[in-house]
Amino acid sequence: MASAPQPLVEFRGVEKRYGGGTRPAVAGLDLTVAKGEFLTLLGPSGSGKTTTLMMLAGFETPTAGDIMLDGRSLAKQPPHKRNMGVVFQNYALFPHMSVSQNLAFPLSVRGMRTQDIAARVDEALALVRLDGLGHRRLDALSGGQRQRVALARALIFEPDLVLMDEPLGALDRQLREKLQAEIKRIQRALGLTIVYVTHDQSEALTLSDRIVVFADGAVQQIGSPQSIYEHPANAFVAGFVGxxxxxxxxxxxxxxxxxxxxxxxxxxxxxxxxxxxxxxxxxxxxxxxxxxxxxxxxxxxxxxxxxxxxxxxxxxxxxxxxxxxxxxxxxxxxxxxxxxxxxxxxxxxxxxxxxxxxxxxxxxxxxxxxxxx
Incomplete structure (x- = not known):
């Protein structure tokens, strides 16, 4: 009998409130992310999905509950100590640096030797199919190429977990679909654990092993893309997905x-x-x-x-x-x-x-x- 996938991330009764608001942004979240899983947090604006990702990244602090990474509490771990790669919609790259310099930066701050950095940068460029473009400035790249650079930078230091917040939202449909396939290819090839945020149902159905549907700060349904689509748990899921x-x-x-x-x-x-x-x-x-x-x-x-x-x-x-x-x-x-x-x-x-x-x-x-x- 095959053993259950080992959990990498666990949300235990996590809640997030802002100011004196009566309704929590995230309420009573219990969620497990398995190693090697592609998990998507799906929901409309204000549903709690991005707040959940930001708490996992360390950019927001839970009001209650705890988040575990590989069995260890993240409560006292600052963002830069969590060994997570993060990809945002706006790329968050350094415009004054070349492609290679952007990729080298997270390695240099970790104290890696120069010759090792050069080899790792070449590997990362090949992974995202940007071989030979390391010398380019960012303003000489297309939007899709810049997002590939952002993805490569998030992966280059071999993080435990990759977080993506609407990474393809600014791209046109054809390019978005092409990069969806690239992200899935890389995730499978490297066995990455990815937590992905989107409001695009088609994107969630295409990429995910499991989907978590959020509304009003609460989880509405968790399941495979097929189960979410074919067997909605409630009226919100039925109306929102597809x-x-x-x-x-x-x-x-x-x-x-x-x-x-x-x-x-x-x-x-x-x-x-x-x-x-x-x-x-x-x-x-x-x-x-x-x-x-x-x-x-x-x-x-x-x-x-x-x-x-x-x-x-x-x-x-x-x-x-x-x-x-x-x-x-x-x-x-x-x-x-x-x-x-x-x-x-x-x-x-x-x-x-x-x-x-x-x-x-x-x-x-x-x-x-x-x-x-």
């Missing part, structure tokens, strides 16, 4: 985990109930666009409805359909490439109860990203 259709209604019956819901437009559907939902309760049911079937493929679904196509948006490998149910509710459907669809077309649709979740209506947030976009 795209979801929210259809309001009232529970009319419940049998085990499955409930019957009368949508506000009059349609009756079946959904998986999340939490203590009883007949008469107001709920929002969620179904992801790619889980909505069309045409003859809906015969095996327990939920079968007629919709009308309002709008079609072409995305290359698929199309997004905006459709309306007879009762007036609208939803988005992911249509495969090659399916010809016209506006105003009648469209039979359907979905399974185990792909559709019913949450208490009061917990549903229409725009959970807030100003983090």
């Amino acid at each position: 795209e979801n259709n929210g259809l309001a209604g009232t529970v009319t019956a419940r049998d085990g985990d499955v409930c019957e819901v009368r949508l506000d437009g009059g349609e009756a559907i079946r959904a998986t109930a999340i939490g203590n939902i009883a007949p008469g309760a107001r709920v929002v049911t969620t179904i992801r666009p790619e889980h909505v079937g069309m045409d003859n493929g809906i015969d095996s679904y327990c939920n079968r409805l007629d919709a009308r196509v309002d709008e079609l948006v072409y995305h290359g490998d698929h199309s997004r359909i905006r459709a309306t149910l007879p009762g007036g509710a609208t939803l988005t459907i992911c249509a495969p490439r090659g399916r010809g669809i016209e506006p105003a077309e009648a469209l039979p649709i359907g979905w399974c109860a185990d792909r559709c979740f019913a949450f208490p209506a009061d917990d549903w947030v229409e725009d959970p990203l807030g100003d983090a976009q």
